[in-house]
Amino acid sequence: xxxxxxxxxxxxxxxxxxxxxxxxxxxxxxxxxxxxKIFNEKEVDELxxxxxxxxxxxxxxxxxxxxxxxxxxxxPLCFGGGVRTVDQAIRMVNLGAEKVALSSSALNDMDxxxxxxxAIGVQSVVLVLDVKKxxxxxxxxxYEVFTHRGKKKHSKDLDVVLKQLHDHAIGELVVNDxxxxxxxxxFDLDLASFVHERIEVPFTxxxxxxxxxxxxxxxxxxxxxxxxxxxxxxxxxxxxxxxINYPGKEEKSQIITT
Amino acid sequence: MISIVxxxxxxxxxxxxxxxxxxxxxxxxxxxxxxxxAKKIILPGVGAFDETIEKLNSSGLKAILDKKVLEEMTPIxxxxxxxxxxxxxxxxxxxxxxxxxxxxxxxxxxxILQKPKIPHLGWxxxxxxxxxxxxxxxxxxxxxxxxxxxxxxxxxxxxxLTKTFYGDNFTxxxxxxxxxxxxxxxxxxxxxxxxxxxxxxxx
Numbered sequence: 001x002x003x004x005x006x007x008x009x010x011x012x013x014x015x016x017x018x019x020x021x022x023x024x025x026x027x028x029x030x031x032x033x034x035x036x037k038i039f040n041e042k043e044v045d046e047l048x049x050x051x052x053x054x055x056x057x058x059x060x061x062x063x064x065x066x067x068x069x070x071x072x073x074x075x076p077l078c079f080g081g082g083v084r085t086v087d088q089a090i091r092m093v094n095l096g097a098e099k100v101a102l103s104s105s106a107l108n109d110m111d112x113x114x115x116x117x118x119a120i121g122v123q124s125v126v127l128v129l130d131v132k133k134x135x136x137x138x139x140x141x142x143y144e145v146f147t148h149r150g151k152k153k154h155s156k157d158l159d160v161v162l163k164q165l166h167d168h169a170i171g172e173l174v175v176n177d178x179x180x181x182x183x184x185x186x187f188d189l190d191l192a193s194f195v196h197e198r199i200e201v202p203f204t205x206x207x208x209x210x211x212x213x214x215x216x217x218x219x220x221x222x223x224x225x226x227x228x229x230x231x232x233x234x235x236x237x238x239x240x241x242x243x244i245n246y247p248g249k250e251e252k253s254q255i256i257t258t
Numbered sequence: 259m260i261s262i263v264x265x266x267x268x269x270x271x272x273x274x275x276x277x278x279x280x281x282x283x284x285x286x287x288x289x290x291x292x293x294x295x296a297k298k299i300i301l302p303g304v305g306a307f308d309e310t311i312e313k314l315n316s317s318g319l320k321a322i323l324d325k326k327v328l329e330e331m332t333p334i335x336x337x338x339x340x341x342x343x344x345x346x347x348x349x350x351x352x353x354x355x356x357x358x359x360x361x362x363x364x365x366x367x368x369x370i371l372q373k374p375k376i377p378h379l380g381w382x383x384x385x386x387x388x389x390x391x392x393x394x395x396x397x398x399x400x401x402x403x404x405x406x407x408x409x410x411x412x413x414x415x416x417x418x419l420t421k422t423f424y425g426d427n428f429t430x431x432x433x434x435x436x437x438x439x440x441x442x443x444x445x446x447x448x449x450x451x452x453x454x455x456x457x458x459x460x461x
Contacts, residue, residue, distance in 0.1 A: 002381070070269065070271070074448055098304070120305050201376070
C-alpha cells in the first residue's frame with residue numbers, strides 16, 4: 001500500500017540553509033549538501049529544497065546547487081526557487097531533480113504549469129502556495145495567497161486559485177502556511193482540510209509542525225498526504241539547538257498509525 | 259562493466275553515485291561505439307513518453323540498442339520512462355515505443371472505486387510475482403519510490419516481475435529474458451533501491 005510521506009523542507013538563503021519564523025528572521029542552520037548527506041543516512045522519504053532568494057533577486061534557478069544536491073540525494077528531490085520557463089524546468093529535471101516547484105511565475109500565468117508538464121511530465125510539476133489566514137470582521141476568515149517570501153499579496157484568494165487549478169494539470173500541490181511557519185505549535189488542520197476537499201491531486205502540507213505528534217495528527221486525519229516540516233527536522237530540544245534529525249523506523253510507525 | 263546510457267534523459271549521476279558507493283565499475287555512454295562494448299546496460303528516463311523516445315531516436319543509439327538487447331541478449335534495466343519506452347505505445351503520446359516487451363503504457367483509471375489520485379506519488383510496497391535475481395533480498399514491505407501517472411500493461415502475464423496496489427494492482431516491474439524494467443526509481447529508494455542496482459550488476 002502507498003504510504004504517507006514525511007518530508008523535510010529546507011530553505012536556502014545566501015547559500016546557507018536557514019529556518020524562518022512566519023517567513024522572517026532567517027536563522028542559519030547549516031550547509032545544504034551536508035544536510036543532504038545526513039538525510040541520506042536517515043533514509044528520508046523525500047526532500048524539498050526551496051531557494052527563497054531567487055524570485056526576490058529576480059535570478060534564474062541555481063543550477064549548480066540543483067546539480068550538486070540531486071547527485072548527492074539518494075531520495076527524491078523537489079526543488080523550487082526562480083523557475084519561470086519551460087527550458088529551466090527541463091534543465092532541472094536533466095540535472096536530476098525529480099520535481100520542479102513553481103509559485104509566483106505559475107500564479108501569474110497558470111498555463112505555464114501545462115507547458116512545463118508537457119515537457120517534463122505532469123507528475124514532476126509541483127505548485128507551492130504560500131498562504132496566510134486573515135480574520136475578517138464577525139469571526140469569518142479568508143485564506144490569502146502570497147509570493148516573494150510572503151511580502152507580495154496575490155490578487156486572488158486561495159479558494160479562487162484552487163478553483164483555477166481544476167483547468168490545469170499538476171503533479172502535486174504544496175501549501176505552506178505562513179501564519180504558522182516556524183512557530184512549532186501544530187498544523188492548522190482547518191486550512192489543510194479546506195485545501196484537501198478542493199483538490200484532486202496529491203497534497204503536501206507545510207508549516208507549524210512542532211512534534212512527531214503533530215505529523216501523526218495530520219496523517220491520521222488525511223491518510224495519504226505529504227506531511228512536511230522544517231523546524232522539527234533541523235532543531236532539537238527546548239533551546240532549539242541545530243541538529244539535523246528524522247524519525248527512525250520505530251518512531252515512524254508511531255507517526256503513521258493508519 | 260555496466261554502461262549507463264546518456265541520451266539526455268534521467269538521473270545518470272544518482273545511479274553512478276550508487277555504483278561508486280558499492281565499488282562497482284560503470285561508465286556513462288553516449289555514442290554507438292561506446293554502447294557496442296557494453297556488457298550490461300542501464301536505460302534511465304525521466305519525463306514524458308514522446309519527448310523521451312524522441313531523444314533516444316535523435317541520439318543515434320536506437321539501432322545499436324536494438325542489436326545489443328535483441329541479438330546479443332545484453333542485460334538491460336530500464337528505469338521509469340526508460341522502462342515505459344520498451345512498450346509498443348503509450349496513452350501519453352503518439353510515438354511508437356521500442357516494442358521489446360509487448361504492451362501498452364496506460365493512464366491510471368481514476369473512475370474505479372478507490373479513486374486513486376494522479377500521479378501515483380510516494381513509497382509503495384511491491385508483490386514479487388516472478389523470482390529473478392534482480393529483486394534478491396529486497397524488503398518488499400519497505401518498497402520503492404514511485405512518481406508516475408502511467409503504467410506499463412504487459413500483454414503476457416509471464417513478463418510481470420512485480421505488482422503494486424494503487425486503486426488496483428498494476429505491473430510495477432517487468433522482465434523478459436535479458437530485459438528488465440522498473441516503474442519505481444531504485445536510484446532514489448535508499449538501501450532497497452541500492453540492492454536492485456547491485457543485483458543487476460551481479461546478474
